[in-house]
Amino acid sequence: MEPILDNNRKWVKEQRAADPDFFNRLADGQQPKYLFIGCSDSRVPASAITGTGPGEMFVHRNIANMVVHTDFNMLSVLQYAVEVLGVQDIIVCGHYGCGGVAAAASNKQYGLIDNWLTNIRDVIRVHEMEFLRISDDDLRLRRLVELNVIEQVRNLAKTSIIQNARKTSKPPRLHGLVYDIKEGLLTDLDVEDDMISELNHIYGTSAQQYAAQVVEQETDQSSLTAGKPELTDEQSEPEKPRKGEQRVARQNQQAD
Numbered sequence: 001m002e003p004i005l006d007n008n009r010k011w012v013k014e015q016r017a018a019d020p021d022f023f024n025r026l027a028d029g030q031q032p033k034y035l036f037i038g039c040s041d042s043r044v045p046a047s048a049i050t051g052t053g054p055g056e057m058f059v060h061r062n063i064a065n066m067v068v069h070t071d072f073n074m075l076s077v078l079q080y081a082v083e084v085l086g087v088q089d090i091i092v093c094g095h096y097g098c099g100g101v102a103a104a105a106s107n108k109q110y111g112l113i114d115n116w117l118t119n120i121r122d123v124i125r126v127h128e129m130e131f132l133r134i135s136d137d138d139l140r141l142r143r144l145v146e147l148n149v150i151e152q153v154r155n156l157a158k159t160s161i162i163q164n165a166r167k168t169s170k171p172p173r174l175h176g177l178v179y180d181i182k183e184g185l186l187t188d189l190d191v192e193d194d195m196i197s198e199l200n201h202i203y204g205t206s207a208q209q210y211a212a213q214v215v216e217q218e219t220d221q222s223s224l225t226a227g228k229p230e231l232t233d234e235q236s237e238p239e240k241p242r243k244g245e246q247r248v249a250r251q252n253q254q255a256d
Contacts, residue, residue, distance in 0.1 A: 064100030067155035
């Protein structure tokens, strides 16, 4: 750990030399403009590849930059970034040569992570025709990296957090980027807002309101049913004999 601590002390010295009040400003709080959802790959440092400094970018990273609706870690980061910090732009950033994407595209088993990789295999299922039409293995994986980013941006748009933010006057903008490790460059995949808006009839508030109306109608119907008086034994219809009992009764009549 000594190299880490040495580097830290050098960095502090450099920052204070350039700006004596730098750390005092950071200690007062954060107001980042961006939320960066990226891969855990050590070759993709969020601040370095975007040229942002401390306090400018809120960061969440996981294997293959996934937005999974049951991942409460990611959802907590997203809600805090949107509703408390008020970020202006949310970036999902994938990268070519992603090991998680390559593992999901293979037919091998890796253990616990297979459950996580299933979410990427769902992307393959959705885009199976395009994916299988690419004969070159490297190009196929590069395209899968892009498709995965696009679907994760869509997954962002599906969350109630973003749906609610879209009702405000300044909702955050959603972006899908891919980082090329060999070139060091970011590419914007232009995940257009119109493409995201196509999901509103399923994931938007209109669908939720309809569901609420159905529940309300069922509740009202249950209340009406519950209010009806129960029939007494005398009022209720006599129980019909079963088929076997009817056959025995006929045989007894014939014997008489």
